[in-house]
Amino acid sequence: MKPCRAFKKRIALAIVGGDNDPGLTEHLADCAACRVYADEMRAISAEHIERANQLPKAEAPLRLRTGFANTLRERQQRPLTLHWRWITAGAAATALAILVYLHSSPSKTAPKTTTVSKSPEIETAAAAIREPSYAAYHRRLSRSPEELEVALSRYEPIAGPSSEPFTALSLADLP
């Protein structure tokens, strides 16, 4: 036989919870299943109360008292140390995060370079500084020999016994 579903909670709360439920007494008088359920609840309650009363009369050991008091005093004496420890840890974490960010996206964080188109005068000046090369000669192959003469006249001859300065005339020897 199962106890009435509507009364189970009321029975449990009346016996263990201490609820005052006058209607319950009448129901228990009529319903055998609920009486059995109530007896079970009383038994559970009695078992645990008996166990609670039989708890060993242990006294807190002295080291619990002194140890606890010492721990508290230690904590009280060094609140700033703990505080600074957290601040240091936070600063280190922030620095690490910034480093990781910088390394992961160099294009975003690198200093901006402004690209300015060079004027012809600047290009000419830069060309004057550069040493002549085969590439330069090849680039200028389309030019007339006179123009090349003018262009090459701006370069100093390369020093050294084996290196003859290039001239427009030597272009004829080029393959």
Next chain:
Amino acid sequence: MQSLNPALNDIGLSYEPDVLARAQARDPDAFCELCRPYEDRLFRQAVALCGDHAMAEDLAQETLLQAWKSLRRFNGRCRLFTWFCSIMLHRYQKLIRRKRTVLVSDEALGALADQRPSPAATSESNDRAALLQRHLDALPHKQRQVLYLRFYVDNSLEQIAAALACSVGTVKSRLFHGLENLRKMRGLKHLDF
């Protein structure tokens, strides 16, 4: 609300409001003074929960330290001892979790060298107490909290609700479901929980 266990209420656990105020203002001496009347009883509850004096000592100390950290949140709506017990049950829950993890890994070792006394060697009352504790341990944490505070601390449902920061209705519901689970476990008491 009637008391389930008047024997637990004979201890005059009270504190001076001034001491509480000083402790809440982070005065460690005041907190030690505040805790002193509760230490024995708290330790007893810890022994009952853990069944081991060394572990109970750790649990009691952790409870008091946690209480020190969160003392400002104590609003006086429940008894201070109830508040300590609710903290202790939280810590105990963590302890059980850790213990279960250790037990799983130690199972093989335990099978090789089980040094516990045999069931026949322990007394019947100890067996029954251990069984009741295992039943309580097998309950969901919230149900265990409510049942423990009701049976072992003898708190009213209102005090339990205040200590656990929930409504009386919630406490009633947890109490009922916890009792239902205990009833089912009693029916299966031959099984080892």
